[in-house]
């Protein structure tokens with residue numbers, strides 16, 4: 001598989017952002033929750049030692065933003081993983097079984113789909129408490145529905161393909177056919193879908209933070225940084241622009257990567 | 271402008287036609303320097319192995335290769351050049367002067383439009399008829415290709431028809447505007463043998479009605495049954511052409527001889543050793559400097575490895591080989 | 602076709618029933634209750650309130666009572682805004698959210714579909730790249746950022762449009778909230794339509810259409826768009842339900858009395874009946890819109906007109 005220039009650029013940007021998120025905070029003398037009373041809400045610059053400025057409480061935005069990127073990326077990736085495991089398992093079984101089982105399983109998905117997702121997320125956070133683990137579990141538990149639909153459709157298509165039918169005819173047990181012949185072939189579409197899911201999950205986490213249900217202070221996430229920034233955008237615009245720029249970069253890079261993966265897996269393309 | 275010379279220009283003339291697909295490392299020459307003519311109302315069969323470039327040739331004639339296919343050389347049709355012709359001009363040719371029939375009638379028909387709409391659409395697009403008149407013409411056309419219960423079919427969708435009926439519909443669509451050339455790319459490959467015979471009959475009829483036919487097939491029997499002439503493609507090059515009977519009876523190119531022998535093998539008892547052409551055609555991109563068949567050819571000469579044999583005509587036949595077979599000779 | 606619609610309609614009833622049941626159980630899962638406030642109520646007051654609203658009965662009985670009320674169109678009193686019934690709250694909030702959402706939806710579809718087609722036509726060209734970039738921005742920037750930015754720029758600084766408020770007959774009030782609400786859907790539609798059109802353009806029946814000599818516009822409109830818009834409709838069904846039942850962020854930023862806040866507020870306050878009311882409105886919309894989408898998709902693709910699942 002060959003990736004185009006856009007996808008490779010996206011991958012490079014992601015690698016850079018990830019490296020910054022991992023090692024960037026250590027490069028600054030400030031800690032995530034350290035307050036610098038001498039420098040409240042200073043704009044980005046070199047003099048104060050706060051390269052990307054500080055917030056109202058004098059907390060360093062370089063450190064907070066990169067730590068927030070780390071948390072947000074981790075939440076989005078874990079949530080994607082959760083929805084991947086649930087969705088692929090559920091969708092593959094439903095699509096493979098077909099008939100009544102399939103109809104029943106997908107009816108259950110229809111029911112869950114008819115509830116607003118915020119409803120689930122709020123209830124989960126209310127029941128389990130506000131911790132990053134809750135947040136990603138909640139988000140992942142919502143995301144698997146769409147994944148299950150995507151996977152079911154793909155499985156139904158694969159089910160009628162010769163190599164699967166041949167395996168079934170040869171008496172291979174259903175579980176093995178699923179694991180050996182169906183699931184590996186789902187990888188392409190699932191991967192593409194996952195690259196599209198991660199950005200939307202980052203945005204969803206930020207919405208939860210805006211509601212006060214996301215990652216709790218003083219820990220940082222892109223979401224709660226943006227939510228704070230949005231309130232200060234007239235007086236301290238950098239508080240919005242700095243985390244916003246990282247979010248946009250990540251989402252753009254993932255978008256380019258997803259697009260590139262789609263192209264690379266697309267048999268039509270020359 | 272039409273030619274006014276004594277010998278009229280053929281209906282279709284390909285000169286030095288090449289088609290390149292893909293870019294960079296994935297670049298492939300699907301067709302290389304193909305020259306070929308087809309007279310009005312003549313029936314030519316185009317054969318070759320999978321990947322020989324048959325479909326690309328069929329598509330190139332109507333300019334349907336899409337942006338991926340870069341075409342060079344010349345395609346003259348009804349006295350006008352088609353390579354590089356502006357899109358609106360090509361559009362007036364497509365469907366009206368050149369009808370196309372594709373291999374898989376299941377996916378070649380639009381699933382969301384009725385048969386009647388898809389047939390009438392051709393006439394509307396070319397300003398021939400519309401409304402009730404177009405529908406009447408569609409009905410007449412379905413009758414002509416012997417679709418049973420044609421009036422009911424007009425309102426049906428492709429998925430409600432069998433494969434054979436769909437192919438008849440596709441043929442009706444290709445013929446409805448009265449084209450002078452019908453290009454059919456493996457029109458019976460997706461159908462079973464009993465259905466195939468009926469479809470081939472339609473092609474013979476179209477020929478007698480004055481429509482020229484370019485029939486792409488990998489099946490020599492099909493070509494022998496329908497066409498007067500045959501052209502053999504190998505790895506994007508034309509290696510032999512001539513009257514069907516003569517070419518099959520006394521093939522001159524070793525590759526054609528191999529094809530004919532492989533076909534004969536089907537008629538011989540099962541115990542007889544299977545005659546297949548040993549080796550593989552050259553893969554994508556990797557095209558040898560000389561004759562592409564040299565590596566598999568039992569008669570290859572040293573020069574075949576680095577010199578491309580030109581297509582040389584002798585009477586009604588032509589062959590591209592430095593060591594052609596004589597009459598009755600076996601490779 | 603009629604049989605198909607009736608069949609789907611019959612199938613929707615158990616779905617709605619399951620949704621109501623599940624939601625009823627889930628809201629009760631959360632610890633705490635509607636009357637746990639900052640300053641605790643006297644135990645007897647609380648007991649009285651519980652008795653008044655039937656919260657002291659066994660859960661099964663409460664459930665049956667709720668279903669009974671529902672059958673009569675009674676959604677019960679709001680447990681926190683005690684002067685109102687949930688039906689009254691919805692009756693005032695829903696029209697606002699529907700107006701806003703309807704306009705936003707029209708804008709998103711009216712602009713998103715043509716732009717998506719344009720991007721597909723100019724694949725890899727400048728217009729395509731620019732559109733995709735803007736679409737990603739539209740998706741990445743959350744509404745709670747775009748809404749105040751819009752208010753700030755067009756309202757506070759340029760004074761072109763009102764920043765907040767809602768008066769019937771003042772359409773200018775709606776411009777900014779509709780924009781903010783439409784943006785993410787618009788952005789998503791551009792990407793979805795583009796991908797879908799590109800996918801269908803590769804299908805063989807499109808090549809046949811070109812081979813018939815149809816003009817590019819006819820190929821696009823008759824052969825490419827109908828199948829390409831089918832998945833777009835599939836996305837729009839549930840998305841429309843979300844937009845039409847109100848956005849918390851947009852309605853809060855622009856001070857609009859819609860029903861966007863019902864869910865979050867209701868859930869945080871354990872206003873069970875209010876949450877259920879919003880969930881039911883949402884579910885009815887999702888199920889109804891999915892039905893409409895299914896019918897439209899079956900109109901586009903005759904192969905779907907058979908009642909079993911594809």
Ligand SMILES: Nc1ncnc2c1ncn2[C@@H]1O[C@H](COP(=O)(O)OP(=O)(O)OP(=O)(O)O)[C@@H](O)[C@H]1O
Pocket residue numbers: 268269270291292298299300318319320321322323324325326327338488554
């Ligand atoms: N879209 C494409 N991009 C790149 N190469 C292509 C493409 N389509 C076809 N080719 C290549 O062009 C060559 C000719 O293909 P073509 O489809 O014309 O063969 P064919 O003779 O019709 O074979 P078949 O009998 O299998 O239909 C092959 O080598 C094929 O691999």
Ligand SMILES: [Mg+2]
Pocket residue numbers: 324325326455456
């Ligand atoms: Mg072919």
